Amino acid sequence: xxxxxxxxxxxxxxxxxxxxxxxxxxxxxxxxxxxxxxxxxxxxxxxxxxxxxxxxxxxxxxxxxxxxxxxxxxxxxxxxxxxxxxxxxxxxxxxxxxxxxxxxxxxxxxxxxxxxxxxxxxxxxxxxxxxxxxxxxxxxxxxxxxxxxxxxxxxxxxxxxxxxxxxxxxxxxxxxxxxxxxxxxxxxxxxxxxxxxxxxxxxxxxxxxxxxxxxxxxxxxxxxxxxxxxxxxxxxxxxxxxxxxxxxxxxxxxxxxxxxxxxxxxxx
Amino acid sequence: xxxxxxxxxxxxxxxxxxxxxxxxxxxxxxxxxxxxxxxxxxxxxxxxxxxxxxxxxxxxxxxxxxxxxxxxxxxxxxxxxxxxxxxxxxxxxxxxxxxxxxxxxxxxxxxxxxxxxxxxxxxxxxxxxxxxxxxxxxxxxxxxxxxxxxxxxxxxxxxxxxxxxxxxxxxxxxxxxxxxxxxxxxxxxxxxxxxxxxxxxxxxxxxxxxxxxxxxxxxxxxxxxxxxxxxxxxxxxxxxxxxxxxxxxxxxxxxxxxxxxxxxxxxxxxxxxxxxxxxxxxxxxxxxxxxxxxxxxxxxxxxxxxxxxxxxxxxxxxxxxxxxxxxxxxxxxxxxxxxxxxxxxxxxxxxxxxxxxxxxxxxxxxxxxxxxxxxxxxxxxxxxxxxxxxxxxxxxxxxxxxxxxxxxxxxxxxxxxxxxxxxxxxxxxxxxxxxxxxxxxxxxxxxxxxxxxxxxxxxxxxxxxxxxxxxxxxxxxxxxxxxxxxxxxxxxxxxxxxxxxxxxxxxxxxxxxxxxxxxxxxxxxxxxxxxxxxxxxxxxxxxxxxxxxxxxxxxxxxxxxxxxxxxxxxxxxxxxx
Numbered sequence: 001x002x003x004x005x006x007x008x009x010x011x012x013x014x015x016x017x018x019x020x021x022x023x024x025x026x027x028x029x030x031x032x033x034x035x036x037x038x039x040x041x042x043x044x045x046x047x048x049x050x051x052x053x054x055x056x057x058x059x060x061x062x063x064x065x066x067x068x069x070x071x072x073x074x075x076x077x078x079x080x081x082x083x084x085x086x087x088x089x090x091x092x093x094x095x096x097x098x099x100x101x102x103x104x105x106x107x108x109x110x111x112x113x114x115x116x117x118x119x120x121x122x123x124x125x126x127x128x129x130x131x132x133x134x135x136x137x138x139x140x141x142x143x144x145x146x147x148x149x150x151x152x153x154x155x156x157x158x159x160x161x162x163x164x165x166x167x168x169x170x171x172x173x174x175x176x177x178x179x180x181x182x183x184x185x186x187x188x189x190x191x192x193x194x195x196x197x198x199x200x201x202x203x204x205x206x207x208x209x210x211x212x213x214x215x216x217x218x219x220x221x222x223x224x225x226x227x228x229x230x231x232x233x234x235x236x237x238x239x240x241x242x243x244x245x246x247x248x249x250x251x252x253x254x255x256x257x258x259x260x261x262x263x264x265x266x267x268x
Numbered sequence: 269x270x271x272x273x274x275x276x277x278x279x280x281x282x283x284x285x286x287x288x289x290x291x292x293x294x295x296x297x298x299x300x301x302x303x304x305x306x307x308x309x310x311x312x313x314x315x316x317x318x319x320x321x322x323x324x325x326x327x328x329x330x331x332x333x334x335x336x337x338x339x340x341x342x343x344x345x346x347x348x349x350x351x352x353x354x355x356x357x358x359x360x361x362x363x364x365x366x367x368x369x370x371x372x373x374x375x376x377x378x379x380x381x382x383x384x385x386x387x388x389x390x391x392x393x394x395x396x397x398x399x400x401x402x403x404x405x406x407x408x409x410x411x412x413x414x415x416x417x418x419x420x421x422x423x424x425x426x427x428x429x430x431x432x433x434x435x436x437x438x439x440x441x442x443x444x445x446x447x448x449x450x451x452x453x454x455x456x457x458x459x460x461x462x463x464x465x466x467x468x469x470x471x472x473x474x475x476x477x478x479x480x481x482x483x484x485x486x487x488x489x490x491x492x493x494x495x496x497x498x499x500x501x502x503x504x505x506x507x508x509x510x511x512x513x514x515x516x517x518x519x520x521x522x523x524x525x526x527x528x529x530x531x532x533x534x535x536x537x538x539x540x541x542x543x544x545x546x547x548x549x550x551x552x553x554x555x556x557x558x559x560x561x562x563x564x565x566x567x568x569x570x571x572x573x574x575x576x577x578x579x580x581x582x583x584x585x586x587x588x589x590x591x592x593x594x595x596x597x598x599x600x601x602x603x604x605x606x607x608x609x610x611x612x613x614x615x616x617x618x619x620x621x622x623x624x625x626x627x628x629x630x631x632x633x634x635x636x637x638x639x640x641x642x643x644x645x646x647x648x649x650x651x652x653x654x655x656x657x658x659x660x661x662x663x664x665x666x667x668x669x670x671x672x673x674x675x676x677x678x679x680x681x682x683x684x685x686x687x688x689x690x691x692x693x694x695x696x697x698x699x700x701x702x703x704x705x706x707x708x709x710x711x712x713x714x715x716x717x718x719x720x721x722x723x724x725x726x727x728x729x730x731x732x733x734x735x736x737x738x739x740x741x742x743x744x745x746x747x748x749x750x751x752x753x754x755x756x757x758x759x760x761x762x763x764x765x766x767x768x769x770x771x772x773x774x775x776x777x778x779x780x781x782x783x784x785x786x787x788x789x790x791x792x793x794x795x796x797x798x799x800x801x802x803x804x805x806x807x808x809x810x811x812x813x814x815x816x817x818x819x820x821x822x823x824x825x826x827x828x829x830x831x832x833x834x835x836x837x838x839x840x841x842x843x844x845x
Contacts, residue, residue, distance in 0.1 A: 001634035001711070008715065009646055012722045016650075025730035025755065027666065028748060041662050049653045056620060056649045063627040064642055067563065068634065076825035076832070077629035081569035085625070086618065093617040097610040097656060105603060107662045112599035129426075129518065151516045162516075195517045196420040197529055199594060199669060203735035203748065208665050212529050212596045213419060214513025230746050234594075234669040234737045236413045238420060238427040239339035242740040 002068030009061035017054060020046070031229060031250070032205035033186075033222035034111055039206070041104040048100060116188035116220035121181070124190045126161045127198030127211040128153060130240030132231060133161050136174040138264065143190075144170020151194060161194070174263040179248040182256035183226050191217040199235035202248060210235055223250040280807035290390070292382035293807060297389050298368030299700065304393060305360035306774075308351050309686075311400070315348040317767050319741075320760040324753075326742050339428045341741035342411035346429075347403070349414025350437065353543065354444050355396050357685050361550035362486070363392065363451060365692045366479040368700065370455060372798040373473050375464025375815040377808040380457040384450050391447035399440035402433040410434035413739060415540070418511030418532040419524075422503040425517055435504060438497050445494035448486050455483035464797070466817035470574070471836070473796045473821040474567065477574050478553025481581045482546050488585065489542040496535035503527070533595055537588035545584045547681045548648075549577060551688020552619060555644040558691055559623055560822040561794045562638035563630030564832050567822045569622040576615035576622075583612045593661040594668045602661045609659035616652055620645065631825070631832075635792070636710030640691035643718045644684055650722075651680025654729060669739075672732020675725045683721045690717075690773070697780065698787030702803045705780040713772045720766030724759050731755060795833050796821050 019025065030039055124135040124143060131153075137143050144167040151162035157175040164170055181187055191200055193211035201208040209219050223229075231246035251259065281287050291297060321328060322336040322344075329335050336344070371379055379385045402409040410429040412421040420426050421434060459480040463472070472480075499510040503524070511532040512524035560567040567573060589597060589605030623645050632638065654676040657663050667673060690713075697705050736743070736752055743749035743756065790799040797817070801810050815837050823834040834840065 001639075002632065004715075005634070005639070005642060008718065009642075012646070012719065012726075016722070016726050019727075019730060025727075025734045025752065027733050028735055038662055038665065041660065042657075042666070045657055045660065045663060049656055053649065053653050056624070056653075057646060059624060060627075060642070060645055060649070063624060064632055064634075067627055067630045067632050069564075069631045074631065076563075076565050076631045078566065078825050078827055079568070079629075080566050081572065081622070081625065085621075086569050086572045089621045090614060090618055094611075094614050097613040098607065100656060101607055101610040101660060104660045104662045105606070108599065108603065108606075108660075111662070111665075112602070128516075148514060148516045148521050151519055153519050195515050196423070196426055197417055201669075201735075201737065203666065206666050208594050208668055210595050213515045214527070214529065215596050217596045230748055232735070232737050232746055236342070236411075236417070236420065236739045239337075239342060239411060241342070242338060242737075242742050243745040245746050 002065040006061040006065035009057055009064075013054060013057040013061070017050065020050065028203045030204065030206060031223060031225040031227065032207065033224055034107065035204075035206045035224075037107045037110075041107055044103065045100060048096065112219075115218065116186055120186035120188040120220060122188045122190065123179070123181070124192065125179075125200055125211065127193040127200065127233070127237070127244075128160065128195050129238050130233070130244035131160070131177065132179075132200070132244070132246040133157065134176050134179045135161065136260065136263075138172025138174060140169060140172055142169040144168075144173050148194070172264060172267070174260065174267070176263065177246070179231070179246060180256060180259050181223050181248060181250050182253045183223055183250050185253065186220055186222045189219045189221070191219060196237050197235045198233050198237045198244065201232045201234035202229055203232070204229040208234055223248070226250050226252060290386055292378070292386050294367050294371050294379045294382070294385055295700075295805065297385050298364050298366070300389050301359050301363030301367055301392070302365070304396060305356050305364055308355035308359065308396060312348050312351040312356060313767055313770065315344045315351070317763060319344050319348065320763045322741060323743070324757050324760045338741040339411055340408075342413070342739065343409040343429050343433075345739060346411055346413050346437070347399070347409050350399060350441070352682065353414060353547070354441065355392075355399070357547035357681060358448065358543070359392060360689050361685065361692070362455075362479060362482055362546065363389065365554070365689075365696065366455060366482070366550060369696065369798055370476055370479050371458060371462065372801065372805060372809050373476050373796050374459065374462060374467050375797050375810070375817060376458060376462035377810070379454050380462055381454050384454050388447045388450035388454065391443060391450065395440045395443035395447060398436055398443060402429075402436040402440075405432040405436065407431045407433050410437045415536060416500070416532075418500065418503065418527075418529050419515055422500060422512050423515070423517060423522060424504065425520070435501065438500050438504070442494055442497040442501070445490040445497065448490040449494070452483040452486035452490070455479055456487065459483075464815045464817055470571065471817055471820050473553075474556040474570070474573055474577075475550070475553035477577055478549040481577050482549045485542045485546050485549075485581050485584065489539040489546070492535055493539035496532065496539070500532065530592070530595055530597060533592050534588070537591045538585075540591065541588040542581075542584045544677070544681045545580055547685045548688075549580070551644060551685045552577065552648075554688045554692045554695070555623065555641045555648075557796070558637050558641035558695055559626045559645075560824065561792055562633045562635060562641070563627050564633070564824045565626055565630040566820075566824055567622065568625030568628075569618075570820065570822065572618055573622055576618045579615040580612060583608055583615070587612060590659055590664075593664045599661075606659055606661050610656060613652070613656060620649060620652075635694075636705065636707055636714060637691050637695035637792070639711065639714045640687050640694060643714065644687040644691060646718075647679055647684035647687055647721070650726070651676060651678075651684055654679075666735070667732055669737055670732035671728040671736045671738055674738045675728025675732060678725045678728070679721075683725065690714075693777070695792065696798075697777075698791045699798055699803055699805070701781050701784075702787055703780055703784030704787050704791065705784060706776050709772055709776045713769060713776065716769040716772075717766060720762055720769060723762035724766060727755050727759050793831070793833050795819075795823055795835050797836055800835055800837050
């Protein structure tokens with residue numbers, strides 16, 4: 001049984017490690033400014049934890065086989081432990097875990113402590129059962145007011161988020177069901193929800209943030225590649241949770257301006 | 269300590285009802301908890317089977333349940349999580365094994381408060397019935413997940429099952445909290461007050477330490493959840509706004525104003541994170557006990573193990589915010605929650621090192637209980653090492669609420685904890701029922717379960733990295749999920765096989781209860797007090813004798829001793845202990 005245990009534990013360990021190492025299933029391609037930093041920290045954590053995983057599992061398998069009961073010929077070592085060893089591995093794991101944590105914290109600070117830089121593009125994202133709406137402030141750079149009383153999800157877009165059309169600032173607001181963003185320009189995201197908690201998740205941007213009713217949460221990120229990227233809802237929001245998806249189209253600055261001009265023209 | 273024991277003893281009851289139904293005997297109550305958890309685990313497992321089948325064959329019409337709709341999937345998921353966390357992971361290791369063996373292992377005739385003990389079980393039972401009732405009411409069970417995030421859980425029109433079903437769900441949890449508080453008080457008092465002569469705190473088996481610390485965690489955590497649950501009931505039924513701000517559901521303005529959805533999350537996770545340790549600490553205790561017993565070697569670093577349990581319990585109360593990195597909570601607090609969470613890795617690593625150190629230079633016997641203890645260590649390592657990914661807010665951005673998290677907590681607090689229960693069952697079965705379980709079928713069950721659970725839960729890490737969100741009933745809507753379907757299909761097959769293998773366990777359990785070979789009083793040649801008494805133990809545990817303890821709990825292979833184990837009650841010397 002000792003040999004069987006060794007074989008089973010080693011097999012599980014090596015097969016699991018193979019699929020991590022071969023990256024058969026892996027993080028989606030990173031397409032935002034922070035992706036390379038986050039992926040770097042991910043890779044570091046992955047290598048360190050991978051080493052610990054292999055060391056622990058392989059030694060577990062080896063120990064149970066090596067010290068299997070072979071009769072009284074091999075004596076058992078009578079010991080209650082070793083304080084020096086306890087101190088060594090306590091210190092080592094403390095350094096490993098806390099150190100790893102501190103190394104990753106600068107990325108977090110850059111992402112979440114700072115606000116969006118001047119010149120970034122303000123976009124409001126509103127989540128509701130089971131759709132995402134995106135609002136652009138238009139030429140005046142100001143978002144018009146919205147009101148819960150005006151919300152009519154069946155009418156879609158502007159009516160869904162309750163845009164108050166009597167507010168002058170809302171005249172040039174553009175509300176869409178698909179997100180368009182210019183490449184290489186920081187996005188100043190304001191995230192809202194009208195009903196329950198949703199979570200705005202763009203795997204390729206390494207971006208996720210809950211949209212919480214009653215809060216307006218400001219976040220920022222910078223798309224770095226032209227292309228289409230999927231948005232998923234990552235917080236259970238009701239029966240349609242699995243199909244509350246959306247799309248970010250990242251385009252060149254010129255294409256973005258053209259698209260925006262066309263939307264403004266539609267409004268007139 | 270020993271003097272107070274006699275005060276609490278009570279006469280053996282006559283009559284079926286007092287003996288087996290409303291019994292005050294901690295052993296009967298322990299078995300009642302155990303069998304309640306056994307029923308619950310099969311219900312919970314059946315629900316998970318339906319979920320896995322639905323993910324792969326969404327249009328399949330299943331016997332008993334018919335067609336599963338996406339909302340049905342969420343109801344299954346909610347009930348699976350709630351049943352497993354409360355009525356299996358909290359009920360069996362602590363209520364079941366803890367109730368049965370804590371008093372015996374410290375040499376007490378019963379728990380400190382036998383009536384409270386009985387009330388605690390029957391309150392748990394009522395909670396389970398109330399929860400199951402949610403399946404049968406109009407609208408069915410709630411769909412808000414076992415975490416019940418408000419406002420989804422606080423509004424009656426947020427989805428199917430959010431009417432009476434959700435009220436029953438939160439009521440059941442509140443009742444369960446009351447039961448757990450009674451149990452926790454009993455465990456703490458019994459451990460502090462009822463130890464036999466010579467049973468100092470540092471001579472207690474590590475199982476007792478684990479149950480004791482778990483009880484303290486329960487006492488502090490369940491009170492908070494109880495209050496949170498009552499507030500949720502008020503929000504749902506009285507129109508208060510603890511958790512709900514002004515919201516508009518499907519164009520309709522709800523009557524709430526000014527509440528905080530994050531308040532629920534803080535209160536829930538203040539309970540929820542310690543709950544993880546409530547589920548796993550008893551398993552750690554059992555693993556420690558068994559590794560030492562079957563390696564015929566003292567546990568490596570007994571005191572370090574005790575301090576590690578304490579450290580895990582203590583730190584466990586300071587990390588709840590790591591469930592909320594993406595919730596809109598201050599990013600500064602995420603920083604401190606993250607450091608504390610990584611710090612928990614340290615005592616966890618100490619435990620792993622000490623388990624490996626116990627095996628080193630041992631003489632390992634591979635009886636079924638030991639296989640499960642070894643499996644526990646493997647699963648604990650695998651489930652634990654994904655923790656440092658999730659503990660870093662930066663990486664949690666990608667991994668939060670994906671299948672990665674589901675894989676992580678299932679391996680560690682699900683499967684590892686259940687391996688602790690299997691280990692405990694195979695180990696203590698002879699003491700509880702006077703017969704041995706079948707070894708061959710035990711091994712078959714072990715091999716299939718170990719490989720099977722790895723095949724189900726290890727791939728979840730790959731899926732999570734690839735961005736598969738959790739709580740998705742189907743993977744058809746997002747195109748990047750399409751190429752993950754084959755892996756999901758593989759996991760479903762693994763789940764079907766693993767679930768089928770659990771019937772080997774149940775048949776072995778019940779068959780052995782009546783047909784297994786008769787067990788001696790100490791079949792594993794173990795040292796702790798439960799192996800000094802008759803099999804099964806008499807009503808007062810030690811047949812009118814109060815045991816006296818002379819040694820620590822793990823004196824194996826003592827040089828110069830007659831046998832390779834020295835009972836805790838053996839007055840013959842063990843030098844320096």
